[in-house]
Every structure is written in C-alpha cells, then in structure tokens.
Ligand SMILES: Nc1ncnc2c1ncn2[C@@H]1O[C@H](COP(=O)(O)OP(=O)(O)O)[C@@H](O)[C@H]1O
C-alpha cells in the first residue's frame with residue numbers, strides 16, 4: 001500500500017529489519033541486522049575491515065537483496081523494485097565510494113557536470129551554475145578548469161564529494177571516504193560531510209574503519225563485528241561502550257580482542273639462541 005508523502009517523511013529514511021545476507025549460501029556475511037536511520041542525521045557504520053560494512057551499504061543501495069529480512073529505503077522495500085524503480089531511487093542518492101576516482105581525461109568542471117549531463121535535458125547555462133554552486137560548496141570553484149592530475153589527494157576527494165551531491169541527493173552514502181588522506185585533508189572532508197548534509201537537508205551514511213576520527217562528526221553509530229551490529233548509540237555512548245571490541249577501536253589500543261600479534265609459536269621456541 002502506498003503511504004501518504006507526509007507520513008513517509010516522518011519515518012526513518014533507511015530501515016533495515018532482521019536482515020541477513022551471504023554471497024554464498026554457506027557463509028553468512030550479515031546476520032540479523034536491525035538499523036533505522038532518521039532523516040537529517042549523519043550516521044556512521046563502523047568496524048574492522050571485512051566485518052560487512054560495504055555489503056550492508058550495497059543492501060541499502062538496493063544493489064544486493066537480503067537473503068532474509070527487509071530493507072526499506074526512501075519509503076520502498078528495495079527487494080520489490082524493478083530496474084526502473086531502483087534507478088529512480090538511486091537518483092535520489094549520492095554516492096562516494098572508496099575507489100570512486102575522478103575521470104582523469106575530464107576537467108574538474110566536467111567531472112561535476114557528468115551526473116547532470118547523464119540526468120539529461122538540463123540546459124547548459126543551468127549546468128554551469130549548478131557546477132559552480134557545488135564547487136563553491138567544497139571550496140574549489142577556482143579549480144574548475146584543472147584536471148584531476150593537477151589536484152592533491154584531498155582536493156580530488158572534495159571534487160568527488162561535489163560530484164556525489166551534483167543532483168541534490170536526499171541520501172548520501174560514503175564508503176571509506178577518508179582512505180589515503182593526510183590528517184588535514186581528513187579534517188576538511190569530515191567537516192564538509194557534516195556541512196553538506198545540513199545545508200542540503202540530506203541524510204548521510206558514513207561507512208568507515210577510521211572510527212576515532214569519524215566519531216567527532218556523526219550523530220549516531222552502528223558498530224559492527226563479524227556481520228553483526230555489536231553496539232549502537234551516540235558517539236558518547238560508543239566511547240563509553242563496555243564492549244571490549246568497541247573499546248579497543250575507540251581508544252586505539254594495540255591489543256584486545258583484535259590482537260596486535262599474528263598467531264605465532266611460543267617466542268622462545270622461535271629463537272635460535274634461546275637456552276643456548
Ligand atoms: N563480491 C563478494 N563475493 C564474495 N565474498 C565477498 C564479496 N564482497 C565481500 N565479500 C566478503 O564479505 C565479507 C565482508 O566484506 P565487506 O562487506 O567488504 O567488509 P568491509 O566493508 O567491512 O571491509 C568479507 O569476508 C569479504 O571477503
């Protein structure tokens with residue numbers, strides 16, 4: 001049944017209910033995930049590499065269908081959408097992926113204009129002003145004529161950010177947006193994600209293993225381990241989590257449930273001169 005638009009607006013923009021998923025039947029990658037993302041929020045999905053964050057993001061995008069459970073995004077159950085409906089839904093999403101590189105044979109301007117041209121039917125003057133608006137928002141209006149090879153890593157990431165918000169998305173999905181950035185660029189990108197979310201009136205999901213750094217900017221966190229949500233809450237609640245796994249990540253401890261040492265034989269047994 002189709003809900004009225006007003007009622008829809010009061011509901012979470014993303015609702016994941018009891019979702020499990022496996023790429024192969026024998027090996028579940030997501031287990032019993034429950035998650036609700038409110039409109040306007042910046043939400044972090046955090047955890048160690050390999051715990052299932054990107055897979056969960058693909059479920060939210062509708063690129064993967066849950067093996068069990070239901071994913072509702074922008075008011076629709078993604079599993080029930082045909083190709084056209086899924087495509088229409090994706091147009092309301094902005095995405096910035098880990099390896100979502102810029103087109104190196106295009107200028108900064110053309111990179112940001114690309115989704116607008118793909119959208120089709122927009123007059124050139126409008127595209128121009130929209131590109132300038134988006135580049136202004138990331139502080140790079142003056143760099144419109146440059147090519148990606150002329151940019152620093154941090155600048156390139158900002159252009160990618162401008163491109164992902166080209167069509168004023170309602171929901172913006174970031175997969176490891178901080179990878180490879182120096183601390184200053186990191187700070188700039190973190191702040192921009194928050195600012196763009198608030199100025200666009202959008203909702204943002206940040207998937208990252210850079211837990212400590214991202215905690216400063218999100219409203220709410222889902223912390224994952226081995227395909228499950230093992231903790232959730234505000235950054236304050238996550239920082240104070242008694243869960244050892246979370247605690248180790250949040251406080252950057254070298255040892256804990258995630259060991260510093262790769263499994264090895266007793267040290268003594270591995271030393272040639274020991275006991276000699
Ligand atoms: N396309 C795929 N086919 C099979 N297994 C996959 C695929 N993508 C990811 N996996 C596996 O699923 C698990 C979770 O991966 P992923 O969601 O990428 O984790 P994260 O983003 O947290 O690093 C890993 O064990 C990974 O090897």
Ligand SMILES: [Mg+2]
Pocket residue numbers: 050053054055175176
């Ligand atoms: Mg990932």
